[in-house]
Amino acid sequence: MTEAAVPALLARLRGLVARHLGLLIDSSQNDRLQETLRRLPINETPAAWLARLEHDATPADVDALAAELTVGETYFFRHAEQFDALRTTVLPQWLRRHPSARRLRALCAGCASGEEAYTLAVTLMRSVLGHANVDWDITAFDLNACAIRRAITAHYNAWSLRATPAAWRELWFRQDEAGWTPLPPLRSRVHFQQRQIAAPDPTFWAPESFDVIFCRNMLMYLDPPSLRRAVQHLAMSLAPGGALFLGHAETLHSLTDHLVLQQGAGCFFYQRRADAAEAVPWPFPAADRRVRVPMATPLGAMVPPPPCVKTGSPPPSAFPEPAGSPCAPFEAPQEADTRPQSPLRSDQTALLEEALHLVEAGHLDEGLRACTRLMGRPHPPALQAEALFIQALALEERGELPAAEWHHQRAVAKDAGFAMPHLRLGLLARRRGEPVAARRELRRALELLDGESVDRMRRFGGGFERDALRHLCEADLGDHR
Numbered sequence: 326m327t328e329a330a331v332p333a334l335l336a337r338l339r340g341l342v343a344r345h346l347g348l349l350i351d352s353s354q355n356d357r358l359q360e361t362l363r364r365l366p367i368n369e370t371p372a373a374w375l376a377r378l379e380h381d382a383t384p385a386d387v388d389a390l391a392a393e394l395t396v397g398e399t400y401f402f403r404h405a406e407q408f409d410a411l412r413t414t415v416l417p418q419w420l421r422r423h424p425s426a427r428r429l430r431a432l433c434a435g436c437a438s439g440e441e442a443y444t445l446a447v448t449l450m451r452s453v454l455g456h457a458n459v460d461w462d463i464t465a466f467d468l469n470a471c472a473i474r475r476a477i478t479a480h481y482n483a484w485s486l487r488a489t490p491a492a493w494r495e496l497w498f499r500q501d502e503a504g505w506t507p508l509p510p511l512r513s514r515v516h517f518q519q520r521q522i523a524a525p526d527p528t529f530w531a532p533e534s535f536d537v538i539f540c541r542n543m544l545m546y547l548d549p550p551s552l553r554r555a556v557q558h559l560a561m562s563l564a565p566g567g568a569l570f571l572g573h574a575e576t577l578h579s580l581t582d583h584l585v586l587q588q589g590a591g592c593f594f595y596q597r598r599a600d601a602a603e604a605v606p607w608p609f610p611a612a613d614r615r616v617r618v619p620m621a622t623p624l625g626a627m628v629p630p631p632p633c634v635k636t637g638s639p640p641p642s643a644f645p646e647p648a649g650s651p652c653a654p655f656e657a658p659q660e661a662d663t664r665p666q667s668p669l670r671s672d673q674t675a676l677l678e679e680a681l682h683l684v685e686a687g688h689l690d691e692g693l694r695a696c697t698r699l700m701g702r703p704h705p706p707a708l709q710a711e712a713l714f715i716q717a718l719a720l721e722e723r724g725e726l727p728a729a730e731w732h733h734q735r736a737v738a739k740d741a742g743f744a745m746p747h748l749r750l751g752l753l754a755r756r757r758g759e760p761v762a763a764r765r766e767l768r769r770a771l772e773l774l775d776g777e778s779v780d781r782m783r784r785f786g787g788g789f790e791r792d793a794l795r796h797l798c799e800a801d802l803g804d805h806r
Contacts, residue, residue: 523555
């Protein structure tokens, strides 16, 4: 491959990826695409290989591309608040709606190596115990055939179970020389298949096919035509009383009129518009944005590695005083900002944005190192607080919750007026079963949200407006305010 020919070859490869996988890969990922071309088992020149795929791509060719471009790290009980919302908010509604015998149908879209699907199985098993008239099953799919094979094999190491409580690990898994395996009653309920979410299939995406859908951090990687078809499939196939869970920073605003945002157990989910009255009232609209590659969000979601990113071995858990950063601005309704601002120098802003971009892309080591450079004495405390907050979110993504909590506390110490670390500390305390600490932190977050600058809301709001985050705190505080 001559240097002059590389741009044209990569442009053709991006077109093939969009056509066969529905993924949007922009020119900022050219280095990774070049590495993909080097790794693929090609017995011909890249130009000849691309020409052949443009005219007659085989299933093996497409599978090889999918294996290279969609491998990402996941783990059991990732962002456990969503499974809490399913168990405590969605499923009680569903059981009231279906008092007679009924089969609950769940879908895990973009299941990767199966951890999310089996977590969903554990959640459903716990939720329907005692309801003898309820049967259930889970359909899980991914376009990566290698990932599907790993999911069916279902052998996981301790790193995959790092966020799984020890008692649940003993209850729901069996350990052998190959690692940890979900128990047969769970595995028998989950059915894996290879599929692309945007591919037409009227039978699979039949109206009202699924009562629960998990499709987390997947839509953000689709090219526009695939995104429109995928959202149409999800909206059409969701049954009355069911719920759709996306990644925390993904929104469907302007993509469909059939689903509305709901809230429960410290997170957001979608229900069909006609069913919205049955759920927790939600008077506030989502931010005026489309699904996007998200920024760090106060709801604690960090996105998985984007297409072309492979996650290496687990990194060490100890880091210096950390840090993070913001992302590119998005199109959202503007609000007047009369709050005092602490202007950053352009080099500080650039470093902050670089750190956040790396963390969002799943390059946690590089992002954490970039964040650390923001912690020096010349930088203002407000910037250091933001860096610490992003580093805390990255540690949450790794499942290292005590370290994440420490960094959120450090962010508060650096900037007492920063609302977002208090929100995260409250949700983490609630997850640990410490209601007094949770109420204290959420009450403080609620007090500070009104004073949070527009710049910070754009940077760390995860796609949701001030009123939505305020309502999240109020709902979690309940009657204990």
